[in-house]
Each structure stands twice: as C-alpha cells, then as structure tokens.
Amino acid sequence: xxxxxxxxxxxxxxxxxxxxxxxxxxxxxxxxxxxxxxxxxxxxxxxxxxxxxxxxxxxxxxxxxxxxxxxxxxxxxxxxxxxxxxxxxxxxxxxxxxxxxxxxxxxxxxxxxxxxxxxxxxxxxxxxxxxxxxxxxxxxxxxxxxxxxxxxxxxxxxxxxxxxxxxxxxxxxxxxxxxxxxxxxxxxxxxxxxxxxxxxxxxxxxxxxxxxxxxxxxxxxxxxxxxxxxxxxxxx
Numbered sequence: 001x002x003x004x005x006x007x008x009x010x011x012x013x014x015x016x017x018x019x020x021x022x023x024x025x026x027x028x029x030x031x032x033x034x035x036x037x038x039x040x041x042x043x044x045x046x047x048x049x050x051x052x053x054x055x056x057x058x059x060x061x062x063x064x065x066x067x068x069x070x071x072x073x074x075x076x077x078x079x080x081x082x083x084x085x086x087x088x089x090x091x092x093x094x095x096x097x098x099x100x101x102x103x104x105x106x107x108x109x110x111x112x113x114x115x116x117x118x119x120x121x122x123x124x125x126x127x128x129x130x131x132x133x134x135x136x137x138x139x140x141x142x143x144x145x146x147x148x149x150x151x152x153x154x155x156x157x158x159x160x161x162x163x164x165x166x167x168x169x170x171x172x173x174x175x176x177x178x179x180x181x182x183x184x185x186x187x188x189x190x191x192x193x194x195x196x197x198x199x200x201x202x203x204x205x206x207x208x209x210x211x212x213x214x215x216x217x218x219x220x221x222x223x224x225x226x227x228x229x230x231x232x233x234x235x236x
Contacts, residue, residue, distance in 0.1 A: 016048040025062035027131045028086035028108050035106065058084030061199045062108070066090040069098070079098075090130050098170040106124050107134040107171070115206060118172035120146040137171035163187040 010204035020099045023049060026160065035058055043050050049058030066087060079100045086108035087093060098104055108131060115122040115134035125131045160166045161178035164187040169175045178187035
C-alpha cells in the first residue's frame with residue numbers, strides 16, 4: 001500500500017522536475033509559497049503545489065525557456081485542476097491560450113496585456129517589478145462586471161447555437177456543448193428515432209399515392225366508358 005501511494009505521488013510530481021537546470025524566479029517562488037500555504041491540504045514540492053499530496057494544482061514554469069505552453073501540456077497531467085500558474089521570465093514565450101485550464105484563478109506573467117479579455121484584474125507584484133499577477137478569470141458564459149481598464153465595463157455573454165449550452169473552457173474561453181439528446185453539426189440532429197419527421201414523411205407519401213391512384217382510377221373509368229361506347233356503336 002505504501003509503495004502504491006509513493007508511486008502515485010511520483011507520477012503526479014512529474015511537473016516538479018521541469019527546469020532543473022534553470023533558476024526559478026524569486027517573485028513567482030514567493031507567490032507560489034504564499035498560495036500553497038493557504039490550505040492545510042496543500043503541500044509545496046519544488047516548483048509544484050499539490051492538493052492531498054497527489055493532485056497538481058499549482059506549477060511555477062518561470063525562467064524555463066518556454067516558447068509556448070503546449071510543449072508542457074502533456075506533462076501537466078490533468079490541466080483542469082491547475083489553479084495557479086507562473087510563466088514569467090520566458091522572453092521567447094508567444095501568446096498562449098489557456099484552453100482547458102478551467103480552474104485557473106491566478107496567472108503570473110511579464111506582459112500585462114496578456115491578461116486582457118482573460119482576467120478582470122492585474123497588478124504588479126511590487127513597485128518596480130516587471131512581473132504581473134492576473135486574477136479573477138472571466139467567464140464568458142455569463143455576464144460579468146470587470147470594473148477596470150483591462151476589459152470593457154461589461155463582458156458580453158457568449159451565445160451558443162440552439163440545443164447547446166455554453167461551458168467555460170479556461171480564462172475568457174468557452175465551448176458550446178450539445179444539450180442532452182442532440183448531436184451533430186451545430187447540435188441540429190436529435191438522438192433516437194425521429195418519430196415526428198417519420199410521421200410527416202409517411203403522411204405526405206400516403207397522400208401523394210392516394211392522389212396518383214385516384215387519377216389513374218378516373219383515367220381507367222374514362223377509358224372503359226369509351227371502349228363500351230365503341231362496342232355499342234359497332235354492334236348497332
């Protein structure tokens with residue numbers, strides 16, 4: 001049992017072995033320590049903060065020579081649990097989307113404009129610092145007030161197609177998932193046997209067949225009368 005728990009803990013600590021040859025930012029290190037000390041269930045391990053010893057909820061990727069965040073997505077295990085993330089001091093880091101980070105509540109970065117349309121609040125770590133903290137992630141599925149210069153005073157609610165629902169998919173990001181019983185492109189096809197459509201099609205087909213048969217019947221009666229008249233004429 002002890003071996004199993006140790007193995008699980010090691011699997012979930014993979015992210016802590018990032019950037020072993022790089023110096024961690026003092027500012028992000030202090031912020032991570034502060035975040036990880038707020039709850040007794042949290043424990044700090046190098047660049048990582050874990051919940052209950054196994055669930056990775058915070059990771060410091062500062063000064064990791066990052067070019068994009070996708071290169072570490074597969075190593076972050078379940079990114080849906082990440083609440084705290086630092087990517088500061090990565091000068092070659094391109095603008096990233098944080099799709100899938102649905103629990104991300106605090107982001108440490110160098111460029112404040114990267115908070116725009118993703119978080120409501122941004123602040124310097126301290127006076128004279130070049131590191132910013134983005135907080136209060138925007139949920140585009142609901143109307144939300146953002147009383148600051150980062151975004152408009154009110155974030156517009158995103159509308160999804162009919163038969164679908166809006167679900168947050170990271171700070172400022174969303175996806176439209178089909179409602180139960182609906183699927184296919186733009187959720188236009190309903191699952192199960194289409195009874196209504198079948199009844200309409202069957203009724204229309206039946207009516208058309210009846211009309212055709214009626215026309216043929218009348219035409220047959222007319223031809224029959226003509227033949228009868230010809231026979232009478234010949235008999236006379």
